[in-house]
Amino acid sequence: MEKLLAFVGMVLAILAQAGNxxxxxxxxxxxxxxxxxxxxANTLSTLLLFPYALFIFHRSSDRPPxxxxxxxxxxxxxxxxTFSGQIxxxxxxxxxxxxxxTAMLNLVPAFTFILALLFRMENVYWRRLSSQAKxxxxxxxxxxxxxxxxxxxxxxxxxxxxxxFLFSPPQHPNWILGGLFLAADSFTSSSWYILQASxxxxxxxxxxxxxxxxxxxxxxxxxxxxxxxxxxxxxxLRPDMGLIAILYTGIVSTVIRYSLIxxxxxxxxxxxxxxxxxxxxxxGVIMGVIFLGxxxxxxxxxxxxxxxSGFYGVxxxxxxxxxxxxxxxxxxxxxxxxVPLLQNSIDEEKHSCTSIQCR
Numbered sequence: 001m002e003k004l005l006a007f008v009g010m011v012l013a014i015l016a017q018a019g020n021x022x023x024x025x026x027x028x029x030x031x032x033x034x035x036x037x038x039x040x041a042n043t044l045s046t047l048l049l050f051p052y053a054l055f056i057f058h059r060s061s062d063r064p065p066x067x068x069x070x071x072x073x074x075x076x077x078x079x080x081x082t083f084s085g086q087i088x089x090x091x092x093x094x095x096x097x098x099x100x101x102t103a104m105l106n107l108v109p110a111f112t113f114i115l116a117l118l119f120r121m122e123n124v125y126w127r128r129l130s131s132q133a134k135x136x137x138x139x140x141x142x143x144x145x146x147x148x149x150x151x152x153x154x155x156x157x158x159x160x161x162x163x164x165f166l167f168s169p170p171q172h173p174n175w176i177l178g179g180l181f182l183a184a185d186s187f188t189s190s191s192w193y194i195l196q197a198s199x200x201x202x203x204x205x206x207x208x209x210x211x212x213x214x215x216x217x218x219x220x221x222x223x224x225x226x227x228x229x230x231x232x233x234x235x236x237l238r239p240d241m242g243l244i245a246i247l248y249t250g251i252v253s254t255v256i257r258y259s260l261i262x263x264x265x266x267x268x269x270x271x272x273x274x275x276x277x278x279x280x281x282x283x284g285v286i287m288g289v290i291f292l293g294x295x296x297x298x299x300x301x302x303x304x305x306x307x308x309s310g311f312y313g314v315x316x317x318x319x320x321x322x323x324x325x326x327x328x329x330x331x332x333x334x335x336x337x338x339v340p341l342l343q344n345s346i347d348e349e350k351h352s353c354t355s356i357q358c359r
Contacts, residue, residue, distance in 0.1 A: 006268035010276040013260040017105075018283035020253035021098035022291055023245045024090060029292075032242030033234035034090040035225040037249070038083070040237070042218040044250030046211065053211040064205035074199045075209065079216030081192040086221070088185035096178025097294050102284035103148050103304040104182040106277055106311040110141035111190035113314055119194060130320035137313025144310060148303025149179030157289055157296035210258065271319055278308045 028034050057063060093101045113134055116122035124131045152175055199209060229235075237243055264273045281304050288294035 002267050006264045009260045009264045013257050014279045016257045018280045021101045022287045023248045027241040027245035028094045030241045036234050038086050039221045039225050040246040041249035045254040046214040048255050049211040064208045075212040076216045079213045083217045083220045085185050085188040088181045092178045092181030095174045099284045099288050102280035106307045107186040108189050109314045110138040111187045115194050130317040133313050133317035137310040141307050141310030144303045144306030151299035153298030155295035
């Protein structure tokens with residue numbers, strides 16, 4: 001039952017993420033300012049998380065570690081990556097389509113692997129099949145991103161009517177520029193993952209990390225938008241698609257989706273949950289055609305297939321390394337329970353695990 005609930009939860013989480021791109025694209029197509037939407041969505045997420053964070057703070061059993069200035073600086077940097085990714089993502093979707101956005105999200109594991117190599121958090125052992133799979137998968141994913149960005153191709157799925165079902169049809173002023181911004185969004189997300197791992201090691205309180213991240217992102221986005229947006233009417237909230245996009249992003253895409261993902265990771269593991277990411281492409285195509293009247297192009301199909309192939313190559317390599325690591329840990333735990341007469345054999349097993357760099 002828990003596996004079934006985790007399956008349903010991840011499908012809903014991916015659906016919520018694809019839906020977020022759809023409503024944001026619809027709002028921007030209706031003329032809503034993308035930067036003010038980011039400010040309002042971050043503010044709403046902060047307000048929603050504040051009571052929960054305050055409740056946990058007053059529970060002595062779950063009280064987080066003390067806040068220090070270096071920790072707050074890390075929170076601020078996390079928020080900067082979050083806000084930068086939001087800017088890149090909104091601009092990319094505005095210039096292209098949610099279908100391209102969902103396809104480019106699958107670049108995150110490849111970029112994360114590259115950054116982990118640069119920061120010496122990952123090692124490559126060329127004789128091991130798992131390392132070869134990660135390197136090859138990264139190259140394939142980046143190749144797919146180039147295909148989906150540089151080659152649009154003819155439309156293979158067209159909306160059933162000239163006018164879309166609900167919203168005005170979006171324009172594509174610059175498909176290539178949109179793809180570049182979406183790739184920058186994926187790279188920023190990968191940087192966020194690298195920093196998030198180090199932050200949680202020093203401050204293992206997920207709710208507080210997310211709260212301060214949203215809080216600082218609100219301040220950063222507000223300062224940026226006040227500088228960039230000169231029209232005061234862009235800040236007006238009206239009962240239109242802009243308000244729907246703000247409510248959806250703040251409530252569904254941030255609070256509910258992150259809660260679902262955290263619960264699913266807890267019940268089924270991070271690797272299981274990551275495997276659902278390519279579903280976003282399917283949801284993006286279906287909802288883009290139905291709600292936005294957005295055609296699906298051949299280049300998006302070819303590039304998405306290449307990106308997903310590379311995505312699963314990287315994930316398979318990481319799964320194999322995790323299996324080796326778990327096997328070494330089991331051998332070490334068994335070794336602690338052996339009698340001294342078998343100690344030499346145990347030492348050989350430990351040396352074998354060390355020689356293949358179990359981590």
